[in-house]
Amino acid sequence: MKVLITGGSGFIGAELCRRLAGHGHALTVLSRSPARARAKLPEDTRVVASLDEIGDDEVIDGIVNLAGENLFTRRWSESRKRTLMASRLDTTRELVALCRRLDTTPSVMVSGSAVGFYGDAGDAELT
Known part of the structure; x- marks a missing residue:
């Protein structure tokens, strides 16, 4: 498969990229810091700084969206919360x-943004 990954050089994304590449998938990673990302990613990974670098005629089979500002770099002020939220929402948009x-819509997009697991709560809403 041809897979586009955002957040591919992060803690979870870098391991996901290693595993996908190990299974023969072609990877494109969106990164704000392409040079730094290349050092963390499998050798044949294409790294782009903008989605505008992806042509309309390119085939992407699936997207994994793990992008977002690091949650743990500083205190969550109101301004910081807005930045954290925007970093996730803007990328998804x-x-x-x-x-x-x-020209060909990817068949799947998985989006994740979490650092915890809440267990099986059945149908209960978790906030």
């Missing part, structure tokens, strides 16, 4: 726009 402009 950009990925949706990418899907809309691609």
Whole structure:
């Protein structure tokens, strides 16, 4: 598969990239710091700084969205909370726009943003 990954050089993303590449998948990683990301990623990984670098005619089979500002770098002020939220929402919106402009829509997009597991709560809403 051809997989686009955001947050691919992060804690979870870097391991995911190693495993996907190990199974022969072609990877494209979106990164704010391409040079730094390349050092953490499998050798044949394509790294882009913007989704605009992906052509409308390119085929992407799946997207894994793990992007977002690091939650643990400083205290969560009101301003910091807005930054954390925007870093996740803006990237997701950009990925949706990418899907809309691609000639062939990816068959799957998985989006994750969490650092914990709450257990099986059945149908209860977790906040």
